[in-house]
Amino acid sequence: MYWNSFSDFLAMGGYGFYVWGSFGVTALVMVLEPLLITRRRRATESRLTRQIRAEARQEHA
Amino acid sequence: MKARHKRMALILGGLAALGLIAAFVLNALNDNLAFFYSPSDVQAGKAPQNKVFRIGGLVQNGSLSRQADGVTVSFVVTDTAHHIDVHYKGILPDLFQEGKGVVAQGKLGADGIFTASEVLAKHDENYMPPEAAKALEQAHQAGSGNPDAKTVTPASPSPATGK
Amino acid sequence: MSMINWFKFSAPSTFYPLAGRLIPVFWALFAILALAGLWVGFFVAPTDFQQGEGYRIIFIHVGASWMSMFTYLVMAFWAGMGLAFNTRLSGMMASALAPTGALFAFISLWTGALWGKPMWGAWWVWDARLTSELILLFLYIGFIALTHAIDDTRRADKAGAILALVGVVNVPIIYFSVKWWNTLHQGASVSLTKAPAMASIMLWGMLLCALAMWMYSLAVALMRVRVIILERERHTDWVKELLAKRSQ
Numbered sequence: 001m002y003w004n005s006f007s008d009f010l011a012m013g014g015y016g017f018y019v020w021g022s023f024g025v026t027a028l029v030m031v032l033e034p035l036l037i038t039r040r041r042r043a044t045e046s047r048l049t050r051q052i053r054a055e056a057r058q059e060h061a
Numbered sequence: 062m063k064a065r066h067k068r069m070a071l072i073l074g075g076l077a078a079l080g081l082i083a084a085f086v087l088n089a090l091n092d093n094l095a096f097f098y099s100p101s102d103v104q105a106g107k108a109p110q111n112k113v114f115r116i117g118g119l120v121q122n123g124s125l126s127r128q129a130d131g132v133t134v135s136f137v138v139t140d141t142a143h144h145i146d147v148h149y150k151g152i153l154p155d156l157f158q159e160g161k162g163v164v165a166q167g168k169l170g171a172d173g174i175f176t177a178s179e180v181l182a183k184h185d186e187n188y189m190p191p192e193a194a195k196a197l198e199q200a201h202q203a204g205s206g207n208p209d210a211k212t213v214t215p216a217s218p219s220p221a222t223g224k
Numbered sequence: 225m226s227m228i229n230w231f232k233f234s235a236p237s238t239f240y241p242l243a244g245r246l247i248p249v250f251w252a253l254f255a256i257l258a259l260a261g262l263w264v265g266f267f268v269a270p271t272d273f274q275q276g277e278g279y280r281i282i283f284i285h286v287g288a289s290w291m292s293m294f295t296y297l298v299m300a301f302w303a304g305m306g307l308a309f310n311t312r313l314s315g316m317m318a319s320a321l322a323p324t325g326a327l328f329a330f331i332s333l334w335t336g337a338l339w340g341k342p343m344w345g346a347w348w349v350w351d352a353r354l355t356s357e358l359i360l361l362f363l364y365i366g367f368i369a370l371t372h373a374i375d376d377t378r379r380a381d382k383a384g385a386i387l388a389l390v391g392v393v394n395v396p397i398i399y400f401s402v403k404w405w406n407t408l409h410q411g412a413s414v415s416l417t418k419a420p421a422m423a424s425i426m427l428w429g430m431l432l433c434a435l436a437m438w439m440y441s442l443a444v445a446l447m448r449v450r451v452i453i454l455e456r457e458r459h460t461d462w463v464k465e466l467l468a469k470r471s472q
Contacts, residue, residue, distance in 0.1 A: 013277035022281045022335040041451045095406040096351035154345030186413040189423040194273035
């Protein structure tokens with residue numbers, strides 16, 4: 001282990017801003033992307049399901 | 062003209078335009094995307110005259126000196142074949158070090174002194190723990206008997222050989 | 225493997241459930257590799273002799289840069305397949321890969337800027353390596369914009385495919401830029417032609433993180449291609465059956 005304390009770990013030998021700025025933004029976009037896809041998937045599924053139901057009603061009418 | 066032919070013409074036209082752009086970009090890259098000139102390039106008259114340009118090479122060992130004001134420095138950039146004196150007033154990057162790579166932007170005076178407005182450090186592609194670097198350097202010195210060894214490993218190319 | 229099987233596999237109705245089964249596998253592999261990579265990167269790999277702790281940005285920067293270039297090649301491959309064989313899945317794959325590739329090109333540039341400032345002394349320089357990577361990001365954005373601007377999906381795929389294929393020349397330019405021109409960016413630490421210029425534990429951390437990004441890209445691209453399949457195949461019987469089953 002290289003870090004004497006947690007604040008030592010956060011400081012990254014004086015490069016904390018650059019290191020955590022890199023890892024932080026990377027983590028953020030890598031969390032956001034799958035979330036956005038999941039949201040798009042839910043929206044698509046409910047839109048298509050509604051369309052299919054509407055078509056089915058038209059056929060019955 | 063039928064719609065299909067029109068579409069074909071559009072695609073072909075677009076393709077030709079893209080190819081032309083690519084050719085221009087490649088050509089431009091080939092001509093002047095050298096980020097810096099080495100002291101040998103400057104010696105050979107390849108660098109632009111009376112214009113701001115960048116020189117790159119290694120900071121010669123023992124050449125760095127600071128003025129009394131603490132922010133004005135002078136050092137020598139070398140590619141081992143030729144060298145250029147550089148004057149600079151400002152903050153040097155963390156990795157600026159004698160024997161390491163440097164890129165300086167500025168103008169070359171008639172007196173042959175390069176007055177830099179910006180100095181960037183160019184580091185090599187080697188990554189290792191400090192102990193390993195020390196051991197390598199010791200081994201290198203013992204092997205070659207040259208205390209001025211400027212590269213840490215024999216595999217590391219000097220920045221001046223980029224062209 | 226015969227051609228017939230291959231084309232059957234590339235039918236959206238076959239590929240959709242297959243992708244659905246593969247996604248959790250890739251997420252699991254991603255989690256394992258990312259944890260291992262970050263552990264090695266922050267707690268096992270020692271400090272660097274030149275850059276101190278600042279070099280740890282390498283653990284994402286290199287993997288993201290590799291992913292941005294490799295994803296472009298895969299995207300161009302699918303685009304080319306679409307042009308050559310007119311298979312439906314090809315265009316969907318290319319469209320699914322583009323945003324993830326753009327994301328990694330962005331991460332590469334972002335982490336590069338945060339690395340360049342303390343080490344070189346500049347957030348950004350117009351050297352050949354940085355400029356060509358920026359062009360890669362623009363190619364991805366151009367592909368996404370172009371394919372979204374055309375309503376007819378077949379024509380959108382075709383136009384996008386041409387752009388993707390023309391842009392392929394940029395990938396070797398990025399890769400070899402540090403050899404072909406004087407650049408501020410240093411040469412490759414890891415390449416096929418020479419021994420790695422890194423201590424092996426640092427190299428391991430970097431490779432684990434890069435592999436994690438591979439798994440992430442596969443998982444995310446498959447998630448996206450499944451949505452695209454649903455959208456484009458909404459008039460087919462199998463999609464209608466699938467959605468009818470879900471809504472019951």
